[in-house]
Amino acid sequence: MHIYLPIAEVSVNAFLLLGLGGIVGVLSGMFGVGGGFLMTPLLFFIGIPPAVAVATEANQIVASSFSGVLAHLKRKTVDFRMGGVLLVGGLIGAALGVQVFNYLKSLGQVDLLVTLCYVVFLGVIGALMFIESLRAIRRSKRPGARPVRKKHTWVHALPFKMKFRTSGLYLSVIPPVIVGILVGVLAAIMGVGGGFIMVPAMIYILGMPTKVVVGTSLFQIIFVTAFTTMLHATTNFTVDMMLAVLLLIGGVVGAQIGTRIGVTLKAEQLRIALAIMVLAVCGKLALDLLLMPSELYSLGAARGH
């Protein structure tokens, strides 16, 4: 069954969109990532104009994250205080990111920079996570080995300390705000929620327990992507509600299933699976840059006169 999308002005198969939404929703619920880094390239691939894909994806992430957060709320695995602090940084970052994006656009080559951003960030984060989780799995297999104690680093020496009870942390607010800003900037440039950067940052920089990380990340993603959706809807008119509804029907159902799968997996397994996925997307994007494309030419809307 084909559906004509009013804003994207293309006709696509409705079941394909429902299926894509579902698969990405499952991953979103499992790993606490919005799924944007997977969905946005997939939408490009099926022929949705990039501007519409990025804006609509933000709207869809709101739905799947909200659905995921509700599941985490029941299990009390959302650290609202930490989420709030991260969110403050995230909103500042998103606003900054939009400025950076517009500046890059005026220089041309914004597509290339976005792809390079993806390759570099996905590659570095994926590789780090993969190595770390492999070590963790090996440690847990060796009987008698003690888990490594959390070390005190520079992160713990900063002022403005705050108690984050759900995460069991007593930490300065500066690192989470900075993490929030950085993720916000990248999220706005790359057109994603930023969960795939946020989750590892929370685990490795802030030292939050993996159990709490997913819910908290989803919680702050809701607001950052809602903010992005409004920005796109009011400035570029590129949010396609028809596309969003089809994606999010699949997405919310998938997210519920994903969260349930997530509970049954061990933290290390979860992390290694996410790492493999991140590396796979990175590899695909890198190949696109390195191999000769079958069509050298591409069509785009003309620059404004």
Add this chain to the structure above:
Amino acid sequence: MLRAALFLLLIASPVAAQEVIASLTQNRVSITANFDGSEITIFGAVKRDAPEGDEALGLVITVSGPNKPVLVRRKEKQVGIWINADAVEVDAAPSFYAVSTSGPLREVLSDIDDLRHRITIPRAIRSVGAPMGIADPESFTEALIRIRSKNDLYQHNEGAVVLEDATLFQTAVALPANLTEGDYKARIFLTNAGRVISQFDTTIDVRKVGLERFLFNLAHQRPFAYGLLSLFIAIAAGWAASAFFRYLTSRA
């Protein structure tokens, strides 16, 4: 029914030398939510006041969508990666273009008249000079035609017009699903030995209707409300799915 309409057309129009009269099965194409392309039949007749003589009649029919500028980019390998390098702006290219002829193109249409009336696809695209430093600007226009032809947006249907007894003609033009809104122009040229001797123009109104129209208007006229509505749907869907699954697990 078609013949009855033709008959009416014949008796309604004033007398002239050789003239072409045409009509469409529909003057409106409505883009609804399940729009999956459409087919328009263009039919008509050649009207003559003198008896059939020594003539070589031909018909060329074009249907074109609204003209818009397009930026064509070309990738190039630089420092090991493929990036967009050169770009050429095509000043006006129709979003949709179909040419149908009653016979081999060069037999029914001379090059001069093709140029004069901008009939074939490359002629219908207007490109005023490329920026300095691009050696092969025509390859960009070729790429534009190649990409759009692949999506059925540009069609070249040689011999698709059926001409009966050098009088009645008919052809069908398939509009693909990826259609943009606007006034589509249909032009019917009657040619004799390659020269255009009569022309008939009409328009097809391609419009979004119903839900498509409503969403499009809302998005452009009240973007803030549209954004909020999008968010509301997202939140409601997220909540509904969560509530539904809770209900399922509580029963299990």
